[in-house]
Amino acid sequence: MVQIDDLSRIIDEHPFAHGMDDTLRALIVGCAANERYDAGQYILREGGRADKFFLIRAGAVALEIASPSGAIMVETLSDGDLLGWSWLSDPPVWTFDARATQLTRVISFDANCLRRKMDADPALGYEVLRRFLPIMAHRIHAARIQMLDLYGPGPRR
Amino acid sequence: MKMDVQDSMVPVPFRIEKVRRELSDTFTMELKPEAGGAFRFQAGQFNMLYVFGVGEVPISISGDPGESGVLVHTTRAVGAVTRAMGQLEVGETIGVRGPFGKPWPVEQAFGSDLVIVAGGVGLAPLRPAIYQALANRDKFGKLVVLYGARTADDILFRKELERWRGRFDVEVKVTVDRATDRWAGNVGVVTNLVARGGFDPMHTTALVCGPEIMMRFAAQALVKRGVSPASVYVSMERNMKCGVGFCGHCQWGPHFVCRNGPVFTWEEASPLLAVREL
Structure with a gap:
């Protein structure tokens, strides 16, 4: 059983929480839990209610979208990455499947718990969003580059 | 000869x-x-x-x-x-x-970490630099090869990448833009690997080759990690004809790519890449 102090230390080691004020970290730790997923196990499914987000401690996760010819992987995430921001949108619904491709250990956060604390404490709300936004911007930027099909046929010669 | x-x-x-x-x-x-x-x-x-x-x-x-x-x-x-x-x-x-043309500055990179970032067929012009680095492995810190391809079927020199990855003194990371669940590796743009690569940005020389847009984003990611723009090198491609700077077909601002390049520092290249239609 992981104690709150251990959880706090584990969260502090993740890039998402680097430099976070102790008071604010203590608030988010109260919504956190330690989880593990075996290779092949789904962490979340498209269309499901987005009531969590995850900090990946170790392992690898594939973001997939189902198609008639099978799952298409759109991105992989690994140690130090953050998984899941749909809990911030309305309605909070997952837009992809996330599958552990190897044994994966994460810290999960109860979105309802965190949302309540963010509503009650705007400083916490601002801090959490301030940490999510650059990650979201980076992912959107990366997705746009992927869409460009950069490695397709180049100049004719 | x-x-x-x-x-x-x-x-x-x-x-x-x-x-x-x-x-x-x-x-x-x-x-x-x-x-x-x-x-x-x-x-x-x-x-x-x-x-x-x-x-x-x-x-x-x-x-x-x-x-x-x-x-x-x-x-x-x-x-x-x-x-x-x-x-x-x-x-x-x-x-x-x-x-x-001007070569990759492999020898000037002796003493630092060497990061190779390649996209698609851009691995081909970098392979000689990788051979040279491997032949002089003891003269570098970390040797990191980051490679992006369209799909798993489009990975160039796959056996060599696997062989290099099997060594204990080279970090090789491969990512593809699209994959099915049969692929067990990374999916995503090669710039994501730059953020994860284990190298010391303050003491790194980076060699980047691939489609121009990919090089732009990869160089920006390297600089964002702290690598000096003067230590990031890209290989430019323009309409080279004579090869010796006489004909002017490959003129790129003040440079002839065939003679002054194709290898430029990011410090030299980035202002020119910002000029539309150059």
């Missing part, structure tokens, strides 16, 4: 010794001078390859600079000349002018 300026415009006949299909549209040729002798070059340089009766194109050398007995070119068939080149068979002759 070293050419002087006078005969740099005259193609030298080389015999095709081997042809290897790398990918559905990409092939590697091993060439030897018909007159015999060696061919010396530096990693990052290119040759003008002449398919007789069809035309001439600039192609980077993809072989080992430490191996002067054979000239190796890896080419993607995308136009009339390169498609005709892909039809040539062992025993046929091809014209070679070169080597031309």
